[in-house]
Amino acid sequence: MNMPLIAQAVRWVRALLLIGLPLAPLHALADTVTVATAATLRYAMDELSARFEKATGHTVRAVYGASGQFYSQIRQGAPFDVFMAADLEFPQKLVDDRVVPGPVIQYAEGRLVLLLPKGRSGADASTLLKADSTLGDLKAAMADGRLSRFAIANPQLAPYGLRAQETLEKAGLWQVIQPKLVLGENISQAAQFVSTGAAQGGLVALSLALAPQLAQATHYVLIDRNQHRPLQQGMVLVRSTEASRAFVAFVQTAQGKAVLRQFGYE
Known part of the structure; x- marks a missing residue:
């Protein structure tokens, strides 16, 4: 067996792989962000997720429920990345109790x-x-x-x-x-x-x-x-990752705000 030829072939394969890596950096870095989502966002979230995924390559896993339930689950260590509540109080309690670092960001006001x-x-x-x-x-x-x-x-x-x-x-x-x-x-x-x-x-x-x-x-x-009192809605990072930070930033962009206005938020 010709060992030098084999070694040269291995080097060529490695070189080809290295050349191919830059062709798909988005897929290599793509991640999933799990969002604990207030049920009021059920339909708006479909559109937000689709636009976010198209813009970043990351995917969104939305879990819907009552903000009070998510507050309790996050305190107990539930594996969420972002908490989008239907008020400011529940996420602020998590920050005040040092369960999450904060800050709480108001993303919309509901009606x-x-x-x-x-x-x-x-x-x-x-x-x-x-x-x-x-x-x-x-x-x-x-x-x-x-x-x-x-x-x-x-x-x-x-x-x-x-x-x-x-x-x-x-x-x-x-x-x-x-x-x-x-x-x-x-x-x-x-x-x-x-x-x-x-x-x-x-x-x-x-x-x-x-x-x-x-x-x-x-x-x-x-x-x-x-x-009634204002329905100011806030979100907070629960686990800081590239995907979770990108999602929170996207909600605050002109594109994210346009989706929220489409579904009646102010």
């Missing part, structure tokens, strides 16, 4: 809407609230039987649920509507209760009401922002 099922023909139509119903109509609807189930997210876990409670309290409806409440584990489940007819109405996020998946079965009335 609350009264979500109602679209009208149906036949006997069911008489049980529905009108398309232009307001908070003032809810009490009458409860009295005449049109409103027997009303959906909000669990106020103890979901910021949108807490703001819904504040809204109902300010309207003088909280005490009378409590027996009718159907609590979702998060705001997305509360919206699903309305869209499937499990509830005759609900207070949910505008970002969900604008999604085509819900717009086909529901309509909404925007709630005056003065009815």
